[in-house]
Amino acid sequence: MSDTATSARDLPVPARGQSLRFYGIWVIAAIVLIVLPLLFSSGSSLTSFSLIGIAIIFALSYNILLGQTGLLSFGHAVYYGLGGFAAIHVMNAVTAYDWPIPLPFIPLVGGLGGLCFAAVIGWVMTKRAGTVFAMISLGIGELVASSSLILRSVFGGESGITTDRTALPHMFGWSFGPQIQVYYLIAAWVMISAIAMYALTRTPLGRISNAVRDNPERVEFIGYDPHVVRYLASCFAGLFAGVAGGLTAINFEIANSAYLGAVQSGLVLFATFIGGTSYFFGPILGAILVTYLQLGLTNLTTVWQLYFGIIFIGIVMFAPGGIAGLLMMHRPLVRSGTLGMVIPSYLLALVPTLVLVCGVILGIETIAHYTESQGQGNVIALFGIPFDATAASTWIIAAVMIVGGYAVARITWRRIVDAWDRATTDARDRGHLA
C-alpha cells in the first residue's frame, strides 16, 4: 500500500523550479513597486499608492491574527495608532535633540511602539481565543481610543500631534519632502514587512499558529501552550501594525486619535476578510481594493459606506474565502485544463449581473439623493448619464433593472454551478482534485 516509488528520506525538499518561481514572485513585486510611479506619476496616484502600501502592511499584520492564528480582533488599530504616535514623538525628539536617526528608520520605531503595547497587553488578551478574545480586543480598543482623548499631552487631543518629516537627518540626500520619496520609503517597507511576515508563516511558530487556529485543544497534547502561541502571534501582529502606523505618521506628518479608533479597526478587518484570510496574498488584494474603493467612492457618492456594507455582506455570504479564495478555487481547473468549461458561463452571467448591479446602484443613489438634498437640483449623473431623482421614470428604470436583472441573472448563475460541476468532475477524473 505504501508508496515505494517515493522514499521517505528524500521527500519534500521543494523542487528547484518551485523555489525559482517563489523568488520570481518577490522580484516581480519589487519591480512593480518601483515602476508604478513611473507609469502613473500624478500627485493623486502617488498619494493613493502610498496609502495602499500602508494598508497592505496593516492588513497583512491583521491576518497574522485572523487567518494564521484564528483570532478575530476588533481593536487592531490600537497597535497601528500607538505605532503612529510613537513615530511622531520620536520624530519630534530627533528634530529637537539632533539625534542621528534618519527618517527611513522611523517606521521601526512605530513597530517597536506596537510591539511594546502588544507585549504588555497581549498576555491577558490572548488567554482565551474565540468570543472572549474578540470582546477583550473590542474593550481595549475603546479604552485606548477614549484615553487618547483624555491624555492630551501624549495624544494631542482632537487635533493630534504634528511633525515635520523633512527636519530629520537626510539619507542618500533625500529630504523626503516630495511625495515620490515618501512613496519609495513606503514601498521599501512594504517589501521588508511582507517578506518578513511571509517568512514568519514558514517558521515553527507560524505553523503551530495554524495548528492553534484549527484545533487549540489538540495543540496542548503535542507539547505546545496555545496561550503562548497566541501571545507571540499578537506581538508580531502588533509589531507590523506599528510599522504601518509609523509610515502613516510619516506620510501625513500627523497622528491623531482617529488612527486608534474603531473605524480604523473595522476597515482593516474588512480589507483582510474581503481579500481572503486563507492565503498569504489575500489581505494584499483586500487592502488594494478597499483603499482604492475608499478613495474612489468617497469622491463619487455620499453613501460609500453603504456600498462597503453590501460588498462585505456579499463576500461573507457567497465567498467566505474572499477574493483570494475565489481565485484559488480555479487552480485545480487551470491545472487540469478544464477552466475553459466554466469561462463561457461566467461571460454569460456577466451581462445580467451587471444590469442588476447597475440597477441597485441607481436605486441607492436615487433614494440617497431624494432624501438628502431635496433643495439643490434633482439631477444625478451616473455612468455619465444624467438621471432625475424625482422623476418616476428613474425609479421605474431602477426597479426594472433590479427585478429583470435578477430574474435573468439567477438562471445564468445556475448555469455557472452546472458548468462547475462538470469541470470539477472532469478535473477529478484527470486526477487533479483530492
Next chain:
Amino acid sequence: MTQAIEIRNVEKRFGNVGIIHDLNLSVAQGERHAVIGPNGAGKSTTFNLISGHIAPTSGEIRLNGDLISGLRPFEINRRGLSRSFQVTNVFARMTVWENVRCAVLWATGQRYAFWKNVDDLPEVRQRTAEILDDIHLLHRRDVPAGLLTYAEQRELEIGITIAGGASVIMLDEPTAGMSRAETERAVALIRRLTEGRTLVIVEHDMSVVFGLADRISVLVYGHIIASGTPEEIRNNPKVKEAYLGEEGH
C-alpha cells in the same frame, strides 16, 4: 523500576455527579495495558485525567514517578506522555504532512522558534516522513486532513500521537468504526509503533484486547474492579458477571 503510570485513589466529580471514584491503576514500563469496560464507564474520563485534559477532584497521578496530577496537558506531554482521542481530533485545514510535522516540532526542540525555516530542518523533515511512511499516508501528504477518509483520519490520529516520540502512548479506541480488515491493519500498526514503549489502550473489540495486551484492567462505573493478565481477567468471576458475561450471551 518505577511504574510508567501510577494512579492512587483518584476521584473525579462533575458537579455532584461522581464519575470516577477510588481509582487505582499502575502500568509498568514497557507494558501493553488495555482498559475495557461498558459504555459510559469512565474510560475516556480516565484518559482525560491522566493526560491533564481535566484535573482530578482528589488523589494523585504519577508519570515515571513524578507527580503530574494538576499539570496542563502540554506539560505532561513534554514529560513523555502522548494520547489520542476517541473522536478524531486533528488539524482539519492543514495537510497530512503539516499535521504530523507539528507533532514533531516540540520533541525536536524547535519550541516557539520564529527565526528558523520550518522546511529547512532536516531532523523534522526526516521524522515526519518516517511517521507518514509508518502510518501509510505518505502518498496523501498534501491532502488537507479534513478531506481524508475516516480510516485514514484514524491512522493520522495515531500518527500525531506517536510523532513526538513519547515513552507512554495512550490510545482511546483507535479502531472504533473500522472494518475488520482496517482493524487488523491498525492493530499491526499499533503493535509495531509502540514497540519498546508503554501502551495504554481503550478498546471494545475483545479479540484486539486479548491479542494485544499484556495486562487488562476492567473499569465499571468509574471503578476498576479487576486488573491482571488476559488469562486472569478471562477467569475472573466478577468480570464475567459485570462485563464479559453480558457479551457471552
